[in-house]
Structure formats: C-alpha cells, structure tokens
Amino acid sequence: MATDPLQPLTGEEETFLRTLGRVIQTVPRAMDADLVREQRLTLTEYMTLMHLSEAPCRRLRMSELAMAVDLSLSGMTRLVTRLTTDGLVERVQCEEDGRGFHAVLTAAGLARLEQAYPTHLASVRRHIFDQLDRTDLARLTPALQRVGIPADELPTSC
Numbered sequence: 001m002a003t004d005p006l007q008p009l010t011g012e013e014e015t016f017l018r019t020l021g022r023v024i025q026t027v028p029r030a031m032d033a034d035l036v037r038e039q040r041l042t043l044t045e046y047m048t049l050m051h052l053s054e055a056p057c058r059r060l061r062m063s064e065l066a067m068a069v070d071l072s073l074s075g076m077t078r079l080v081t082r083l084t085t086d087g088l089v090e091r092v093q094c095e096e097d098g099r100g101f102h103a104v105l106t107a108a109g110l111a112r113l114e115q116a117y118p119t120h121l122a123s124v125r126r127h128i129f130d131q132l133d134r135t136d137l138a139r140l141t142p143a144l145q146r147v148g149i150p151a152d153e154l155p156t157s158c
Contacts, residue, residue: 027127034123039116044069045121048079049113052105059104060095076103085132088112 066076088109
C-alpha cells in the first residue's frame with residue numbers, strides 16, 4: 001500500500017511553528033517571574049493551587065494533579081511536600097485505594113491563591129490578552145482546542 005510522501009512545511013507553517021514554540025517557552029517564564037517577584041509563588045505552585053481550588057471537594061489524586069499541572073508524579077510529590085510544609089495543601093490517603101493519595105487544598109491555600117490572583121491576572125492580561133483582539137480570540141481559541149486536550153477530558157473525580 002502506497003503512502004503519501006511527507007510534504008515539507010510551507011514558509012507560513014514554519015513561521016507559525018517557530019512562533020508557537022517561542023510563545024510556549026517565553027510566556028510561562030514571564031508569568032512565573034511576575035508571580036515570584038510580587039508574590040514569592042512560582043507559576044507551578046499557583047497552577048497547583050488553582051487546579052485544586054477548581055476540583056470537586058478541592059481535592060485531586062496526586063497523579064491527576066501532576067497531569068493537570070504537567071509535572072511528573074515525583075515532581076508533584078516534591079511540590080506538594082513544600083506546599084504541605086507551608087500549610088497550603090494536605091496529603092490525604094485515598095479512601096477507595098489505600099495506596100494512593102489526594103492533595104487537598106486547605107483554607108490557607110485558598111486564601112494564598114486569592115492573594116496571588118490579582119498578580120496572575122495582570123500577568124495574563126499583559127503577556128497574552130493585551131496582545132490579541134476579539135477577532136484573534138474568536139479564531140484562535142477553536143483552532144487551539146482542536147490541537148490541545150479538551151477540558152472535558154481533564155479529571156473531575158472527588
């Protein structure tokens with residue numbers, strides 16, 4: 001069975017791919033720098049608290065949280081250990097599976113997230129949305145949704 005030969009990228013495709021790669025690298029770094037400078041909280045810590053705040057019962061299995069934040073399970077374990085030391089998260093053994101653990105957002109963790117939210121919002125606006133207009137968003141959002149993991153596929157268990 002014959003297969004179609006691979007087509008080289010067009011100039012426009014190559015430019016897009018390189019630009020996307022640059023955005024994927026630079027925007028999180030800039031947002032991390034803003035949060036660390038103003039809140040002494042990394043973007044990864046902020047995203048961990050955010051995902052927990054949005055989860056049912058403000059808890060996620062460690063593996064689900066690691067996937068949501070795009071960390072390895074061992075990396076998430078180290079991060080949750082730091083957040084636990086700071087009183088922002090608790091680790092609780094899973095009732096349905098004695099081998100697993102949930103990360104649970106504490107009241108102090110929610111308060112810390114709320115404190116950092118204005119800095120994160122300003123950073124997101126400055127580095128992303130101030131650079132786009134409504135037409136860009138109307139066309140870009142559906143395109144990126146086709147490429148990325150749909151939100152309805154993210155974990156939602158309590």
